[in-house]
Amino acid sequence: MAMARSLLKGTHMPARFWGEAVRHAVYLLNRLPTKALGERTPFEAWMGRKPHLAHLKVFGCIAYAKNTTPHLKKLDDRSSPMVYLGVEEGCKAHRLFDPRHNKLQVSRDVIFQENSEWTWNAGADKEDLPEFVVVNAFNTDEVIVTADIEAAAEDVTPSSSLSTPSSTRASSPSTPSSSTQATTSPESHEGPVRYRSIADIYANTEEIVGIDEEENEVMLMMSEEPTCYQEAATEACWSLKELGFKKCNQEHAVYTRGKREASILVGVYVDDLIVTGRSTEGINKFKQQMMTEFEMSDLGLLSYYLGIEVEQQKSRILLRQSVYAKKILSQFQMADCNATKQPMEPKTQLHKDLEGTPIDATEYRRVIGCLRYLLHTRPDLSYSVGMASRYMEKPTSMHHKVVKQILRYLKGTIYFGLAYTKGPQEISIFGYSDSDLAGDLDGRKSTSGMTFYFNESLVSWNSQKQKTVALSSCEAEFMAATTAACQALWLRSLNSEPMR
Known part of the structure; x- marks a missing residue:
């Protein structure tokens, strides 16, 4: 327990946190190499893969947890300073201690200030809340932000193979409790802490994938097992780069490789990959390369995805x-x-x-x-x-x-x-824009509308209230044309990106 002792003494934390220090020390030791296992980590020996350490932070550092209280006023604090006590087993979250309320909390939405620590008042009564102030240990103002941390706690049981969800219902942003799930820490004395549930994501999603041998055109999805999806997504992106794929500058979820007939496009959504290309041989080679890195499932011809039905015909695709x-x-x-x-x-x-x-x-x-x-x-x-x-x-x-x-x-x-017909390889982009004048009777703002086509296929459209009040119909039309021009430039840049 030397490591746990050093964690407490190095951060000057009270002895009451001895249990948390031991918990965090065990978590670290399971992810450190040992001679008994041939310089491998216990995690690697058990799970068959190296652990990820990017989610770890300095024990005892300052962590600002997001304030999830509803109906906050304009001047209310959006975060609360807390003490980082490690990761929470079984979910993608951090264990935090709130000195002001003397309680533990589990949270995912956290901003870290790792080069700072709490100063504890050693003379305070053990039963009372110790006084504290925030100090900067290394005289720096650096703040490290994590918007969506990697899986903080990997399972200690061997991972199972992917079982494709059987539910075919389409998810909706308005469905109650579809994106959040409540959980409470055993030591917490307040209400539930909310976090995104992997189960909810996969319960509302069905992925079907495949290859059209007759048309020599491929639209498929490969799915990695659903545990620790943030970690899997990060690994998938790095693997794509190692395989020679280049991230699209205009659309960061799209990766490309090859030229013309040998080109392959991969769309990444969380830990699912939608793959399309003209060479069946190239697609199969790519699948084999990815399957050596992950447990992937090839689920056939793409026909249904996130509530969108895809019908691939000989000369067109219907959505x-x-x-x-x-x-x-x-x-x-x-x-x-x-x-x-x-x-x-x-x-x-x-x-x-x-x-x-x-x-x-x-x-x-x-x-x-x-x-x-x-x-x-x-x-x-x-x-x-x-x-x-x-x-x-x-x-x-x-x-x-x-x-x-x-x-x-x-x-x-x-x-x-929508119908996307097969056309010439040279793509022509053209669009239309229009607006009314003071169509909003309350704020007297106008409404802009635009549509853009790749050849004969509609790819982008929008109808939106303008941000400022137009003083004439000419000014309203200019605002609509400006918005459309920005969209046209983005589409042109997206279409003109070279493939390696």
Whole structure:
């Protein structure tokens, strides 16, 4: 226990933290090489791979945990200073001690100031809270920020192979408790601490992958096992670079390798890889290379991903969200409604309607959130959904009527989507922009709209309220054209990136 003793003495922490020091020392010893195992670490001997140490911080350093209290005011603190006590086993979080409330806390959203420590008042009563001040041990103001730490605690049991989720339901940003899960530390005396759940992510996601042998064109996904996804994503990116892939400058989740017929494009989403290319042989070689590094699953031809249905035909690819659209209609009791041909009545002008009959704001926000997720393949709904989403704070029956009109239109257009046809290799980019004048009756701001095509395929669209008030229709058009020009430059840069 010499290491635990040095942790306490080196940070001048009270003896009451002896248990935490022992806990952290054991965690470190399991990840340090030992002669008994031939200079391997116990973790490596048990798990079969080297441990990751990037998530470790200095024991006893200052850690600023995010304040998750709801309804914070403008001048309230967004973080609280605490003492770092190591990592929490079983979840991707840090163990922290809050001296002001004399309690332990587990948190993921933490900013570290590693070259600082607490000064403890040795004369304080053992039963009372010790006085403390923040000091900078090395006379530096460096602050290290971690937005999403790697998995802080690897499993001590051997990892199992990937089992593909069987659930096919599409996730929605508005689904309650879909992205957070509560957990409490045994020593904590307050309410639950919230963190992202890996189980929630995989429960709402289904990945299907594959190769189109007939067309000699490949769109597939390879999935790494779901444990410690941040760690897996980091390893996958490093492995792609080692295999000669180059990160796209305009889209950092895309990697490219090769030229023309031998080119391969890889899209990285967490620890899943979507791969496309023209050479089946090159794709198979890449899969074998990745499978030597990770436990990967090749799940066949891409047909369904994050609620988006993909239909790969001989000369085109179709994208739609018909299953998700049916779920929305069923969820909001509109499955048997009468269909309409327009998402919004012509010349409809919405406003705050302060004297209107208020409706359930939570239910209104849920349906708006579901409809916004549907916009990934439904550009025809962008304007109407964008207009309805401006009044989520205090919706009234007037706004609810507009939303019902959108759902009735969705009923008659469930199978609408996007079609990407096979065309020449030379891509022509062209787009359109437009705006109204003072369409927002409350703030007198205008609405911009734009669409962009690669040859005949729609790839980008937007309908958004302008940030400033235009004094004339000409000025409103210029604002819309400026936004469209920025998007056009980005698309051109994305398309012109060379492949090695």
